[in-house]
Amino acid sequence: MITIVFFAALREQLGCAQLNLAIDTPSTVLEVKQYLINEHPHWQKILQHESILSAVNHTVVGSEFVLKSGDEVAFFPPVTGG
Amino acid sequence: MIMLSAQSQDTPNVSIQTEDFNIADEVALLEKYNLNDGAVVTFTGRVRQQNNHNEVSSLMLEHYPGMTEKSISDIIKTAQKKWSLGRVKVIHRIGQLSLGEQIVFVGVTSAHRKDAFAANEFIMDFLKVKAPFWKKEQIIQKGVLSEHWLEAKKTDTDKAELWR
Numbered sequence: 001m002i003t004i005v006f007f008a009a010l011r012e013q014l015g016c017a018q019l020n021l022a023i024d025t026p027s028t029v030l031e032v033k034q035y036l037i038n039e040h041p042h043w044q045k046i047l048q049h050e051s052i053l054s055a056v057n058h059t060v061v062g063s064e065f066v067l068k069s070g071d072e073v074a075f076f077p078p079v080t081g082g
Numbered sequence: 083m084i085m086l087s088a089q090s091q092d093t094p095n096v097s098i099q100t101e102d103f104n105i106a107d108e109v110a111l112l113e114k115y116n117l118n119d120g121a122v123v124t125f126t127g128r129v130r131q132q133n134n135h136n137e138v139s140s141l142m143l144e145h146y147p148g149m150t151e152k153s154i155s156d157i158i159k160t161a162q163k164k165w166s167l168g169r170v171k172v173i174h175r176i177g178q179l180s181l182g183e184q185i186v187f188v189g190v191t192s193a194h195r196k197d198a199f200a201a202n203e204f205i206m207d208f209l210k211v212k213a214p215f216w217k218k219e220q221i222i223q224k225g226v227l228s229e230h231w232l233e234a235k236k237t238d239t240d241k242a243e244l245w246r
Binding site: 005007008009012051055058059060074076077078079080081082 | 127143144145146148149152153174185186206209210211212213214215216217218231232233234235238
């Protein structure tokens with residue numbers, strides 16, 4: 001089981017802040033994205049936008065990062081704080 | 083050393099909060115019992131009225147709890163390796179903020195001004211491009227109120243790149 005969280009514009013576009021996913025681990029971040037798109041086809045354009053960043057357990061990672069059970073995966077747009 | 087404010091134990095010099103901060107109080111904390119540092123540099127970011135030619139009425143700031151603190155803490159640790167620093171404090175507000183309100187505070191002390199100036203700018207530059215905050219801007223156009231998420235600016239990414 002992994003937890004997935006979405007933030008800001010991405011959260012609003014998907015209409016989803018958080019979900020739990022029972023997927024086989026190890027899986028990559030990219031595979032999780034693919035799984036989500038298969039489950040929710042209308043998420044494809046939003047999740048595959050080139051600007052979307054991913055983090056695992058609070059650290060930014062690339063799409064090939066390998067997940068283990070219990071991980072928290074976050075997807076979000078480029079940051080605009082300060 | 084006396085603990086002067088209640089902060090998370092993991093990131094004692096980072097505070098993410100809805101409430102405002104007082105610059106004088108923060109400077110006093112950076113200076114208290116600190117007789118080694120001759121330089122104190124502070125930066126404060128505020129909500130400004132004109133942004134991208136829009137008339138801003140307010141901002142809403144969202145963040146990723148946990149990752150925000152870690153990200154800023156990592157930036158501070160990098161700065162502490164690059165320069166000889168005394169104390170560092172970063173405060174970032176979240177939630178609804180009105181025109182003119184304070185958003186962010188970065189305070190750095192050092193023996194001499196050169197390190198304090200550089201580290202303060204470095205921390206702010208990387209906070210802008212690494213810390214997971216997102217601003218939603220409420221604007222007035224032709225008397226009509228609307229809101230939108232701000233886009234990240236290339237000038238900010240370019241500025242941070244200059245430190246590499």
